[in-house]
Amino acid sequence: MTASAHVSAGDLPLAIVTGAARSLGHDISRWLLQHGWRVAMTDADGDGVKAAAAAFASEGLPTQAWQLDVSDAHAVPVVFDAIQKAMGLPEALVNNAGIYPDHVLLDMRVEDWDRVIGINLRGTFLCTQAFGRQRRDAGVHGGAIVNFASAAAFSARPGVAHYSASKAAIVMFTKSCAQELGPLGIRVNAVAPGLIEVREGQVTPEYRDAYLTMIPRGRTGRAPDISGVVGFLLSPEADFVNAECIAVDGGFLAGRSLVRAGTL
Ligand SMILES: NC(=O)c1ccc[n+]([C@@H]2O[C@H](COP(=O)([O-])OP(=O)(O)OC[C@H]3O[C@@H](n4cnc5c(N)ncnc54)[C@H](O)[C@@H]3O)[C@@H](O)[C@H]2O)c1
Structure with a gap:
């Protein structure tokens, strides 16, 4: 665990x-930092x-x-505790860490399955x-809390x-957590990004x-498309938004095709 670059x-x-x-x-960290938050930036890639x-x-x-490797059951509470000691009690959590490797079902090794479930679901x-x-x-x-679902939660594709x-x-999980954490006043929502092009x-x-x-919107997504929605969900303006999963996909989940059927 490392801490660095603290600015009071x-x-x-x-x-x-x-x-x-x-x-x-x-990009979410940047958005939050520019909109009145302090941010504990965590990642399995410590140097990065x-x-x-x-x-x-x-x-x-x-x-x-x-x-922090979010799938490490020992490390997570240790690092959260260290963050609290160093930076104070967190008011918000963005469960963004996730991986999306491609493995076709019949060639998928149990390690491939466990790694994806381990980081994405167990980590959350x-x-x-x-x-x-x-x-x-x-x-x-x-x-x-904002969790990261995906359009892939609702629309299947091979691999x-x-x-x-x-x-x-x-x-x-988001809905269950909203119910269980409601008495603590914690809202829990999710975003379901469509295709967001984050790198070359x-x-x-x-x-x-x-x-x-x-995609009815006519383009693929960019990181700021997601950051603003996450920022909104963490803000007081979203105080009555709870247990919700918001698709941020340019309309992708509305249907499978933009082709007009004509005379059907
Ligand atoms: N980019 C998209 O099109 C898209 C679409 C739908 C959902 N999502 C979801 O958005 C989230 C972020 O996606 P992205 O495109 O920015 O991914 P990315 O691969 O570009 O970045 C993921 C980051 O998570 C870190 N990470 C990987 N394993 C980790 C672990 N075990 N513990 C902690 N950190 C770990 C990586 O080091 C990296 O910095 C993921 O949950 C992903 O499933 C992305």
């Missing part, structure tokens, strides 16, 4: 973001998250970096439980049976073209 920022609320070294978690937090801190943004459970326990033990009321199963489970070469041009025929 008084009483700003603290959010923990998992998988914050790059891509969506990185340290560098990312140091870059934000050099802009005067209040963040610290923590190495472990971090949610650690966060909930911290809030309960502190005797405070309030807080918010990601483990991923789709993990994300569908997160939708229901993430998808082939053929895949993008095929996907675009299914």
Whole structure:
């Protein structure tokens, strides 16, 4: 576990973001930091998250970096405890860390299945439980969690049976947590991103073209499309939004095709 690049920022609320070294978690951290939050940026990639937090801190943004593998049942409560000691009690948790490798079902090894379920689903459970326990033990009321589902929780495609199963489970986990954590005043919601292009070469041009025929918005997503929605869900403006999963997919889940049937 490492802590770095702390910039004092008084009483700003603290959010923990998992998988914050790059891509969506990185952009969400930036959004929160620019909108009045302090952020504990965590990631399994310790060096990556340290560098990312140091870059934000050099802009005067209040963040610290923590190495954390969310699937590690021993490490999660230890790191959450260390974050609380160093930065104070977190008010928000963004369970962003997740992986989406491609394995066709008949070639999938049990290790492939366990790794995807372990990081995406077990990791979300472990971090949610650690966060909930911290809030309960502190005797405070309030807080918010945003989990990461996916359009793949609702729409199947070949090669990601483990991923789709993990994300569908997160939708229901979100609802269960909203019920159980309601008495603590903690709201729990999820986002279901569609195709969000977070890095070069993430998808082939053929895949993008095929996907675009299914997105009414006419484009694929970008990281800020997600960050603003996550920020909203953590904000007081979303105080009555609870147990919800919001698709951020340009309309992809509305249907399978934009082709008009004509005379049917
Ligand atoms: N990008 C998309 O199109 C898309 C679509 C739907 C859902 N999502 C979801 O959004 C989330 C972020 O996706 P992304 O595209 O930014 O992914 P990414 O692979 O670009 O980044 C994921 C980050 O999580 C970290 N990470 C991986 N395993 C970890 C672990 N065990 N513990 C802690 N950190 C770990 C990685 O180091 C990395 O920094 C994931 O949950 C993903 O399933 C993404």
